[in-house]
Amino acid sequence: MKITPSFVCLLMLALAPAMAQDLPEGFYDVDYVEGLDYPVGLTFDDNGRMYIWEKKGVVRVADAEGNLYDEPLIDISEEVSNWKDHGLMGFTLDNDFLANGYFYLLYALDLHHYAYFGTPAYHPDTTVTWAPTIGRVVRYRADPTTAYLRVLEGSRKVLLGEALADGIPLLYEFHGLGSLAMAADGTLLVSSGDATGNGGIDIGGDEFGTMASEAIAAGVISPDQDLGSYRAQYLGNLNGKILRIDAETGEGLRSNPYYEAEAPRSAASRTWALGLRNPYRIHIRPNTGSHYPEDGNPGAIYIGDVGNGAWEELNIATQPGQNFGWPIMEGLGAHWPYFTAEPPPNQLRPNPLYGNGCDEEFFDFKDLYVNPRQGGHTVPPNPCNDQVPVEDYMVGTMPALLWSNAKWNPPTRAQVPVFDEQGFYTGANLGTAASGLEGAEVFDGFSSLAGAFYEHEHFPEQYRGKYFMVDFSGWIKVADFDEQQRLLHVEPFHGNARDIIHLAANPADGKLYYIGLDGKVHQISFGGNPPPVADIGAEQFFGAAPLTVDFDASASYDTNLPLVAYHWDFGDGQTAEGVNVSHTFTGSGSYTVKLTVADSLGAEDADEAVVSLDNTPPQVRISSFEDGWRYPLDQGTTLLPLIADVADAEHSAEELTYQWRTFLHHNDHFHPDPVDFNPRSFALISPLGCQEELYWYRTELTVADPGGLSTTVVQRIYPYCGEPFVAWAALEGAPEGAGVALHWETTAEDSMAYYLVERSPDPYQFEPIGQVAATGAGRYDFFDDGPRKGTNNYRVRAVTANGAYRFSNTLKVGFPRPLPxxxxxxxxxxxxxxxxxxxxxxxxxxxxxxxxxxxxxxxxxxxxxxxxxxxxxxxxxxxxxxxxxxxxxxxxxxxxxxxxxx
CATH class of the missing domain: 2.60.40.3080 (Immunoglobulin-like)
Incomplete structure (x- = not known):
């Protein structure tokens, strides 16, 4: 069932057309579970129960028919830092879950909970955001007396991330945590990103938004880990890796490639594979690997590594210690921004020649990496003496399959690695003789997200044992890999799995299920009779009583059979049949109208809408910024006030509910922030844009009244990529009489429109208090006649005619006078x-x-x-x-x- 908003006013075009079927004959895709709050993944137990984890830190359970249980399995939202791409990102059941009840969580740790839980300073509604933190892995046990539907009190055990220095560093808003998976040998696999952005060549420091200095001060990383993207190559750090840990102790395994007996909890001891940028989703191929941890064979790990803009990669880890090359490599070639820049030193690899005519104390990361070559790779030389080989270098592993980024690496192509005439790896396009895959589909995408192997019987025989791989652009492909993990064939399967972020197979019914950013669980089935889709239409859903509404069900559809029944329940005791019906509502109040449609075999679907009498929707205008404004890139992360003018003719301000949503758009996908339910808020705007990749922000505000009517308004801001438009001296001010006198001076202005004066009691809650028209370079004065007693924070926002803005310095003024x-x-x-x-x-x-x-x-x-x-x-x-x-x-x-x- 889907719930249609009773009134929505969108001040933008729809982001994409409605979902349409794009599957092989006999398959169909239907909405299966709704009512979720930003789900990011799902899995199943052997009985077919579905476990869905929500980004905020809640795991929901649905029965074998897709009905959600009222209570979650677990809720650790107080402990989870839920912002940007961080939150509860990984979840897995133990291989013996229905016997031992164990399950595992991977999440971003809330520093407020970490520091203050159990003390008088703790506030359960407080979460630290926009600060470096860590990823933590925790094991819990479900209570067998509740049929494993509730967590067992006191069963919590931290496996990784007990202290800040022991967790997976999270130093940026993206590229953080990935997946959890349990191998056949009972070991736990964890994937992690490199914890940097892509605004430039990040080899350490804070220049590109990575919060390295703050992380060092907080103890999240040590100074030797301040390496930017090269953390993915560094064995002294947990970023950019596939980790393999003991599911009982959290320690690294003795059979891991870099295990240190004297430090089993070290980053090196826990590392299985490295050189990854953002391995958001991983999947272990069934029936691979050993059942014994000491064998060091967890199986073939299929890794979706999200690219930097050129190539999306499917990497396969088949043996210990594989290095997938990031950031030296992307795809099958050198990643030139990093390859041509001087890399930082690797402080775990001292140069034995240092002090003997050699001033290189440590090898750098390029010294220690070499690509494979047919007939044997070349041993890299010591940079101080060409005759002395590096002893601790690593040989890279090429992707098993890669495809071009649709936005930044045309033309459309997908490739497999092959050797050229000189014995070096190069890419052969699918569909060519050189690839060995003639006739295969050519495709591109946005973000590689791994997928799932299909080992069940619901789908036709041709799909069994095949790999269903996923890209965030909305496709699912079927790939055939042999036992040596070599690609034999790839073909399209689903072309419109919109904004898909996770895919899993249900062992009980043999169907595929996926989650998209629409917040629903979708079911992909074969054969049988797919249900229809009900859709209520009307030109008016509110007005004065009595109100006659003309309803239209013509947008309802069925993919394979005619619809034969349209049943209307108007919520007032009256019903009707037909595609187009009229109904008069007489009494004041709100009515839930339900449309149920059925096909010729009796399959049904229902839709609901609210009709509200003697009521009008809220009037909403976001007033703190204009649609199309352009944010500065040279002032670091800035705060965008989220303030709206709201009026409702029938309800007081206290009766209205608010939902602010901010989305960072990146190329052809977006990253949503958590919902903020405060009437006023702020968005953190990172200085992203104007490089090779496209960034912009979208803010939505939905205000709803108690009668079920709501209004949604949408505004966007974009990066400003032009020349400086104002040169000014620092904002100054001081108490003067009953207020605060402010002034600033400009020495140059270009296309300036006005100056917006903003005030806040703290560094966050700035609100406009006045506007001064731009008159050309010179002195500007403003008098605040309503300052608060105590400290007032002031700043001036300079705004151009085309909406570009930048801030002055922030000025603190005590009123009536500051304390000495x-x-x-x-x-x-x-x-x-x-x-x-x-x-x-x-x-x-x-x-x-x-x-x-x-x-x-x-x-x-x-x-x-x-x-x-x-x-x-x-x-x-x-x-x-x-x-x-x-x-x-x-x-x-x-x-x-x-x-x-x-």
Whole structure:
């Protein structure tokens, strides 16, 4: 069943046409499970029960008929940092789940929960976002007395990520966590991305948005791991890897290729394969591998590695220690931005010639990597002496299959690796004699997401044992691999699995199921009678009572049979039959109208809509920015206020509900942020765009009233790629009489329209308080006649005629006057001192506030008016990081920033 909004006003074109069937004859795709909150994956137990994990940190269970149980298996949303591409990303059942109840979770750790859970400073509704954190793997046990439908209290065991230094570093908004999978030998496989962006050649530091410095200060990484994308090549780090750990202890296995007996929990000990960019989804081929962990053979691991813009890769790990080349390689060739740039040193590989006429203390990563070659690879030389070979180099592994990125690497082509006449690897296009796959389909895509092998009997014989591989662009292909994991054939299967992100097979019914960004579980079946699709249409769903509505069911359809019945239930005790019906609603209130359609064999589907009488939908306008504005790229991550003017003729503001959604669009796909239910919020805008790849942001606001009517408005902002349009001096200001006088000066302006003055009580909640027309280079003045008592944060947004904007500096102004306060030292090592020159009241208060605005420490001291005050403060068990502090002295307030770096 699908729920159709009763009223939606979209100020944009639809992103894509409605779902259409695009499958081989006899197959059909239907909506199977709805009512989910951003699901990212699904799996099944042997009885056919479906386990769906939601990004926010909840695992839902559906029975064999697709009905969701009311209670989740587990809810760890308080512990999960759910922002951008981070959240609960991986989940798997133990191979013996129906006997032992074990299951495993891979998620981004919320630092507030990590630091404060179990203390008075903990707030369950607080989540730290936009800060470096770690990925954690945890094992739980389902309670057998609940038929394994509830988690067993006290069964939690952290396998990886007990402390910040022990987890998978997450230093960027994307390319973080991937999948969990259990091999036939009972070991646990974990995939992880390189934790960087793609705004440039990231070889360390913060230049491209990677929060490396903050991560070092917080203890998430050590300085030697500040390598940018080269973390994928570094055995001292867990990024860009396939990890193999003991499902009981979390330690690396002795049969792992880089196991260190003295440090079984080290990154090297846990690494199985490396050199991966973003292996978001992995799948172990059935009936491969050993049943004994000591054999070091977990099976053939099929890895969907999302490309940087040129090539999407399907990599297959068949033996320990394989290196898939990122960032030195992408596809079958050198990744030139990194290949031509000087790589950082690998501090785990000292050069034995250092100090003997050699100034290279360590080998760099290119020194330690070589591509395979027919007849034997070339041994790389020591850069200090061509006669001394590198002892610890790695030989790369080529992708098993790759296809061009549809946006950035035309023309459309898919390739397999072959050797050229010189014995070097090159790509042979599918469909050519050189590939050995003549007649095969040629295709491209956006993001490689692995897939699933089909080992069941519901589909025809030709599909059994085949690999159903997935790309986020919306296709599913069927690939035939032999026992040596060599591609024999590939053909199309599904061409319109829109925004697909995960695929799995149900062992009980033999059907395929997938999840897309529409939040539904889809079922792909063969044979039988697919159900129809019901669709309610009407020109009007609200108005004054009595109200006559003309309903239209003509958009309902069936893919293989005629529809023979259209039954309407109007929610007021009245019913009707037919494609087009009219009904008059008489009493005030809202009515749920249900349409049920049936085909000639009795298969049914239903649709619902709300008709609301004596009610109108909310009037909504996003007022804090204009559609089409252009954000700056040279000011780091900025905060975009999300504020709207909302009015409802029948309901008070308190009765309305809000849903803000922000989407980062990247090439032909997008990354959604979690829903924000606050009436006012803000979006974090990263300085992405104007390189080879396309970025922009889309913000949606849906406001609903209690009667079931809602309005959705959509606005977009894009990167500004032009020349600077304003040159100005720093914003200045000070209390003056009953307000705060602000002024700024510009020395150059180009196409300037106006200046927007914004104010906030903290670094986040900026709101416009006034507008000043641009008059040309010179001095501008603004008077704030309504400042709050205490610290006010001001900034000016310069806006051009075409919507490009940039911010001034942020200015803090105390009102009516700032406290003569000193807080030192800063950064803080063990303690800091609060010093006040002359206190005004009889009590002085200090609050430390984390980056989400939650008070994490508060102290109050009695003082004597007119006296000086000085006090040493211990930060206690607070983790390293950036905090705000607020000091009150009577009506006076002082706000500042403090860095803990112990």
């Amino acid at each position: 306060v000193k807080v030192f030292p800063n950064p803080v090592r063990s303690s800091f001192t609060v010093s006040v020159e002359e206190v005004a009241g009889e009590e002085l208060a200090l609050e430390l506030i984390d980056m989400l605005g939650k008070v994490v420490q508060r102290q109050v001291w009695p003082v004597s008016p007119g006296a000086a005050f000085e006090k040493e403060v211990l930060p206690g068990q607070l983790p390293n990081g950036v905090y705000h502090y607020r000091i009150w002295d009577g009506a006076n307030e002082h706000l500042g920033t403090l860095v803990l770096a112990r």
